[in-house]
Amino acid sequence: MSETMTGAEMVIRALQDQGVEHVFGYPGGAVLPIYDALFHQEKVRHILVRHEQGAVHAAEGYARASGKPGVVLVTSGPGATNAITGLADAMMDSIPLVCITGQVPTHLIGSDAFQECDTVGITRHCTKHNYLVKSIEDLPRVLHEAFYVAQNGRPGPVVVDLPKDVQFKIGAYLRPLSNQHKTYRPTVKGDMNHIRAAVELMVNAKRPVFYTGGGVINSGPQAAALLRELVQLTGFPITSTLMGLGAYPASGKHWLGMLGMHGTYEANLAMHECDVMINIGARFDDRITGRLDAFSPFSKRIHVDIDPSSINKTVKVDIPIVGDCAHVLEDMLRLWRQGAKQADKIALQEWWGKIEGWRSRNCLAYKNSQESIKPQYAVQRLYELTKDRSPYITTEVGQHQMWAAQYFKFEDPNHWMTSGGHGTMGYGLPAAVGAQLAHPGSLVIDIAGEASIQMMLQEMSTALQYNLPIKVFILNNEYMGMVRQWQELLHGGRYSQSYSESLPDFVKLAEAYGAVGIRCDNPGDLDAKIMEMINVNRPVIFDCVVDKTENCFPMIPSGKAHNEMLLNDYLGETGADIGSVIDEKGKMLV
Amino acid sequence: MLQMKTHYPDAHRIEPAKRHTLAVVVDNEPGVLARIAGLFSGRGYNIESLTVTETEHEAHISRITIVTTGTDSIIEQIKSQLERLVPVHRVVDLTLTGEAVERELCLVKVVGKGDYRVEAMRLASAFGARTLDATLTSFVYELTGTTGEVERFIKLMTAVGLVEVSRTGVAAMSRGAEGIM
Ligand SMILES: Cc1cc2nc3c(=O)[nH]c(=O)nc-3n(C[C@H](O)[C@H](O)[C@H](O)COP(=O)(O)OP(=O)(O)OC[C@H]3O[C@@H](n4cnc5c(N)ncnc54)[C@H](O)[C@@H]3O)c2cc1C
Ligand SMILES: Cc1ncc(C[n+]2csc(CCOP(=O)(O)OP(=O)(O)O)c2C)c(N)n1
Numbered sequence: 001m002s003e004t005m006t007g008a009e010m011v012i013r014a015l016q017d018q019g020v021e022h023v024f025g026y027p028g029g030a031v032l033p034i035y036d037a038l039f040h041q042e043k044v045r046h047i048l049v050r051h052e053q054g055a056v057h058a059a060e061g062y063a064r065a066s067g068k069p070g071v072v073l074v075t076s077g078p079g080a081t082n083a084i085t086g087l088a089d090a091m092m093d094s095i096p097l098v099c100i101t102g103q104v105p106t107h108l109i110g111s112d113a114f115q116e117c118d119t120v121g122i123t124r125h126c127t128k129h130n131y132l133v134k135s136i137e138d139l140p141r142v143l144h145e146a147f148y149v150a151q152n153g154r155p156g157p158v159v160v161d162l163p164k165d166v167q168f169k170i171g172a173y174l175r176p177l178s179n180q181h182k183t184y185r186p187t188v189k190g191d192m193n194h195i196r197a198a199v200e201l202m203v204n205a206k207r208p209v210f211y212t213g214g215g216v217i218n219s220g221p222q223a224a225a226l227l228r229e230l231v232q233l234t235g236f237p238i239t240s241t242l243m244g245l246g247a248y249p250a251s252g253k254h255w256l257g258m259l260g261m262h263g264t265y266e267a268n269l270a271m272h273e274c275d276v277m278i279n280i281g282a283r284f285d286d287r288i289t290g291r292l293d294a295f296s297p298f299s300k301r302i303h304v305d306i307d308p309s310s311i312n313k314t315v316k317v318d319i320p321i322v323g324d325c326a327h328v329l330e331d332m333l334r335l336w337r338q339g340a341k342q343a344d345k346i347a348l349q350e351w352w353g354k355i356e357g358w359r360s361r362n363c364l365a366y367k368n369s370q371e372s373i374k375p376q377y378a379v380q381r382l383y384e385l386t387k388d389r390s391p392y393i394t395t396e397v398g399q400h401q402m403w404a405a406q407y408f409k410f411e412d413p414n415h416w417m418t419s420g421g422h423g424t425m426g427y428g429l430p431a432a433v434g435a436q437l438a439h440p441g442s443l444v445i446d447i448a449g450e451a452s453i454q455m456m457l458q459e460m461s462t463a464l465q466y467n468l469p470i471k472v473f474i475l476n477n478e479y480m481g482m483v484r485q486w487q488e489l490l491h492g493g494r495y496s497q498s499y500s501e502s503l504p505d506f507v508k509l510a511e512a513y514g515a516v517g518i519r520c521d522n523p524g525d526l527d528a529k530i531m532e533m534i535n536v537n538r539p540v541i542f543d544c545v546v547d548k549t550e551n552c553f554p555m556i557p558s559g560k561a562h563n564e565m566l567l568n569d570y571l572g573e574t575g576a577d578i579g580s581v582i583d584e585k586g587k588m589l590v
Numbered sequence: 591m592l593q594m595k596t597h598y599p600d601a602h603r604i605e606p607a608k609r610h611t612l613a614v615v616v617d618n619e620p621g622v623l624a625r626i627a628g629l630f631s632g633r634g635y636n637i638e639s640l641t642v643t644e645t646e647h648e649a650h651i652s653r654i655t656i657v658t659t660g661t662d663s664i665i666e667q668i669k670s671q672l673e674r675l676v677p678v679h680r681v682v683d684l685t686l687t688g689e690a691v692e693r694e695l696c697l698v699k700v701v702g703k704g705d706y707r708v709e710a711m712r713l714a715s716a717f718g719a720r721t722l723d724a725t726l727t728s729f730v731y732e733l734t735g736t737t738g739e740v741e742r743f744i745k746l747m748t749a750v751g752l753v754e755v756s757r758t759g760v761a762a763m764s765r766g767a768e769g770i771m
């Protein structure tokens with residue numbers, strides 16, 4: 001059954017048929033017919049952002065908080081190029097998005113027409129796939145295919161570039177099919193022989209560790225539930241990457257905390273000393289492995305990943321399992337239960353003993369102060385005072401992001417949205433807008449830095465327009481703190497261009513937007529002010545004035561192995577002269 | 591333990607690099623070649639030769655033959671990175687499936703007189719090249735052969751007045767009854 005309509009109407013109709021509720025966009029000449037079609041309906045709600053990069057990050061935040069694909073609509077030329085950073089971010093972090101871009105009419109393509117750019121050319125490397133639709137006959141198929149490709153296999157952003165003349169053309173609209181692409185069929189079910197071998201390896205492990213990542217979140221809440229079961233059943237310790245936080249609850253007794261460059265002492269040492277590593281949906285990123293030749297030298301490795309190109313990319317593994325986390329975890333659990341498998345209790349007990357020893361170093365301890373607010377303390381208080389509300393947390397990029405990952409405790413998946421792979425400053429505020437739209441009644445907080453927040457600050461206006469009571473909690477250290485920390489460690493404390501000069505008055509700024517501004521510079525007032533923030537049902541900018549020179553520890557410096565980690569000076573570790581810890585070669589690698 | 595101090599994968603692998611011929615079956619949609627060529631340049635892989643033509647017109651399917659060099663792990667990465675592209679149906683490493691039949695075609699133009707001309711004719715016939723065009727001062731030869739044969743032919747022709755070369759790059763197919771489709 002087909003209906004006849006214009007290309008622009010097909011776009012809106014396809015969004016409706018795909019169950020899309022929110023579109024993040026910004027109008028312009030090359031998408032006016034689509035905006036006209038939007039005008040005539042109410043099913044799909046358009047969220048007008050203030051910058052196209054904000055639209056993409058908002059769609060990312062929406063996607064990660066809701067588990068549904070995010071949708072973006074922007075115009076040709078500058079609209080499309082402004083969206084690039086967001087697309088690259090979504091590509092790196094495997095976030096499903098469909099981004100519709102307007103294009104000049106087909107007969108003008110290639111002529112340097114007004115606001116023309118080669119959108120499919122420019123976005124080829126920062127999308128999972130993209131399309132330039134030159135004929136109305138292809139349009140319905142491509143629109144549905146875009147949703148299929150964005151969500152299936154390893155998720156990612158898909159661009160549909162739509163020339164203006166095609167938006168006006170009249171054609172036959174077709175409904176979505178279940179298997180929308182004629183050949184693209186990613187493997188979701190893991191090879192049983194490999195899964196069997198993996199379970200065998202796990203049963204015989206003496207020092208096992210689960211290393212989980214964003215793939216568990218991508219796979220959906222079912223995967224997180226199965227992971228919890230498997231951890232419970234095996235009794236193995238578990239750590240996660242920045243991207244996988246919340247898949248296993250931070251309050252769980254097998255939880256070691258995050259691993260990697262700013263991960264915990266116990267997580268990194270467990271990775272270093274383990275004899276069996278079970279990687280579920282993580283990609284051996286260089287923030288995790290550190291020095292590759294010294295990475296987990298004693299382990300046999302199992303790697304579950306839906307993307308075969310993630311396997312053996314940087315780290316060789318012994319048992320690769322290509323498939324979706326939930327499917328593979330289900331099979332692992334079944335095999336474990338069927339065989340009434342038992343982990344090696346005695347060895348495991350010894351292993352936990354060792355881990356407890358590392359844990360007792362209390363690597364996240366810091367020296368608190370009565371005079372100034374320590375950023376770690378601020379995040380801890382924020383967590384304690386909001387945890388009952390199961391808040392959704394987004395972040396910008398920098399030290400505050402790492403402190404959020406370390407001191408905020410995540411109990412559930414899809415509650416943590418941060419730019420991991422691309423590390424995009426400016427991500428957090430628009431992502432909070434998206435998360436708040438996905439969960440209108442929930443508490444959504446962007447843990448921010450005073451430098452990052454200025455990159456997408458204009459989206460405050462979006463929050464106001466749609467009555468989104470997001471909270472922007474700025475750890476204001478008057479520095480691009482992460483840069484300052486590296487300059488301290490690598491460049492002899494020469495703080496070149498990393499001081500946040502001429503900062504705005506964030507309280508007045510909030511008020512100028514019509515939001516609520518709160519400032520706190522004293523640890524004694526912190527709790528009351530945080531309560532004030534969460535009790536007001538309006539957008540808030542909270543200027544939390546923190547210690548300017550605090551560094552983020554633990555830290556594995558560039559060029560070092562997991563067992564060469566730097567701990568907080570407070571613990572009297574290598575703190576005295578951290579500048580000399582990183583050698584010349586390490587300085588090359590930021 | 592090794593004295594490697596980098597935070598990233600080692601720059602120099604001890605594994606030897608080898609030449610591999612890959613057959614890539616793709617949907618012949620706009621931009622597919624750019625996607626593949628871009629993948630190679632973007633990720634820093636080598637391309638020695640790349641040929642592409644639609645092989646099944648009805649189904650809009652093209653076959654791309656790529657000759658590349660890399661260590662075993664790089665070749666494995668190239669293969670999975672190619673397979674990850676949405677319009678790619680299959681990637682077959684013809685080098686791994688056994689010795690493949692490989693051929694390329696070249697056209698060469700030689701210009702010369704007297705002894706040079708005679709020598710050019712002699713070489714062409716020794717290689718079994720076909721004469722596609724002749725004037726009093728020039729020839730255009732066609733030679734089909736392995737990359738090695740083509741290289742040798744061109745090298746020899748250089749000595750007797752070669753002025754122009756056009757090559758197709760490698761077309762390849764596995765031996766035996768089994769097809770890759
Ligand atoms: C300043 C800064 C510091 C950082 N420090 C750290 C740090 O200390 N520790 C840390 O962990 N990170 C850190 N990061 C983040 C880091 O850069 C990477 O983004 C992160 O480690 C990657 O996480 P991941 O391995 O879970 O991979 P992701 O990027 O989440 O990739 C997920 C993997 O799972 C696969 N996958 C996707 N869907 C599925 C599915 N359904 N089933 C199976 N597999 C699937 C994908 O193919 C991919 O291989 C930092 C980032 C910044 C900006
Ligand atoms: C768009 C962009 N530009 C530059 C960087 C490099 N960078 C990483 S962290 C950082 C400083 C962030 O400062 P701030 O937001 O104040 O956070 P802090 O580290 O002080 O907590 C910079 C400049 C980046 N990640 N993204």
Ligand SMILES: [Mg+2]
Nearest residue numbers: 449450479481
């Ligand atoms: Mg700062």
